[in-house]
Amino acid sequence: MSTNSEPSGRQTPQVYRRRRLLVLLGIVAVVVAIVLIIVRPGASSGDEGSQSAPPASESAAPETAIPTEPTAVDGDPCGPEQITVEAITDKSSYAADEQPQLSVTITNTGKNVCVLNAGTKAQVFTVTSGDEVYWTSTDCQTDPVDAEVSLTPGTPISSSAPIVWDRTRSNPETCTGPRETVPGGGASYHLAVAVDGFESAEQKQFLLY
Template sequence: MAQKQVRSTRPSARVYRRRRLAVLITTLVLVGLLAWAGVGIASLLRPAAPAESTADPAAAAPGAASSQPSGVPSPEPSEPNGCLDEEVVVSASTAQTTHGPADDPVLVMTIKNAGTADCMVNVGTSQQEFSVTSGADRIFSTSDCVEDPTDTEITIKPGASETARFTWTRVRSAPGCKFVAAKPRPGTYGFTAKLGDVSSETARFELR
C-alpha cells in the first residue's frame, strides 16, 4: 500500500525573513514611542505631593464671615488642542554623518511645537515614517512593514521639541513588506522624517 506524502508546513526562508523584518521595524519604532511615553509614565509612578491647605484661617473663627463667594464654581484647566500642521516642525538628522562598514546609521526625528500654546501631537506608528533614499532610488521606509499601526498623542509645550531614534540596519524594503535581496552599497544617502502630512528636509549621510 503506497504511503501518503506529508507536505511540509514550515514557512519558506523568504516568508521567515519578511516576518523578521516586520517585527524588527515595529520593535524599533516602538522604542521611540516608549521614550516619548516615558515622561507620562514617570509622572504616574511619582508619589503625589501632600495637598496644601487652602482654608482661610479667619473663616475657622466662630462668627467670622466667609470671604469666598458662594455658588461660584472653580475654573477647570482646559485641555490642550491638537497642533495645526503649520505649528509642527519636523526635522531629520543622523547621530553621525559618516558610517564605517560595521556602523548602522541612527536616524533621528525631531518634532517641535512652533506655536504659542501647548498642543497635542499624534506621534504613533500610524503617523511617523523614517525613509532612506539614494538619489531617486527608494531604499527603505518604516511604513513598509509596520503591523497594527497605533495612535499615541503627547502634549508639547510651545518652543519645545521631542525626538525619536531609529537604527537602520542597512536593509532594503518594499511596500507590502516584500523581501528585497539587494543590499545598499557604500555611498551617500538621504534620510527624510515624516509625521502625518508634515515632512522634514532631507539629511545626508555616508556609508563606507
C-alpha cells in the first residue's frame, strides 16, 4: 500500500518561511546594532570625545578693573609735576657797592588752577659758592607770613618785593650783631629758591666784585 509522503530532499513551505524570517530578524538585529553604535542614544551632539568649550564670555576670567588716575580740578593743591620755580636776580654781576636783589617766579605748567602757599613763611632763598652755604633767608627772618595763592596755568607770578642781600654771611646766632662780609673781587655765587617745598630746577649764578 502506498502513501503520499513528501520527498526526503524537500522541506515544507512552513520551514522555509521560518528560515527566511530568522534570516530577516538577524539582518534587522545587525542593522539595529550598527545604528546604536553610530547614534549612541543618550549622548548629546556635544558629548563626543569631550564637551565643547563654553563661550568665551563664560570661560574667560573676569577682567580686573584698572583704576584710573584722579582727574585734577581747579582749586586742588599744586603738584610737583605742574610747578616750575625760577630763582631771579636783578643783575648777573654787582659792583663792590651794589647789593643783589633776589626774587622768585612761579609758573603753573599744568592744565588746571592749583593752590600753594607763596608767603614769606614758605619761601627759602639760599646763596652758595662751591660747596659752602653763605646765606639763607630763614636764618634771620622776621614776621614770616603765609599767603595762599591760586596759580592759573601759564600765568607766572613773581615776588611782590625782592629780598635785598647785604652780602654778609647769615647765622641765626648773629642776627642782632655785625656779620662777616662775603668775598668779592669777581667771586661766583649761586641762588636757589624753594617755595612751599617746590625747589627751583636750576640755580641762578651771579658775580660779586
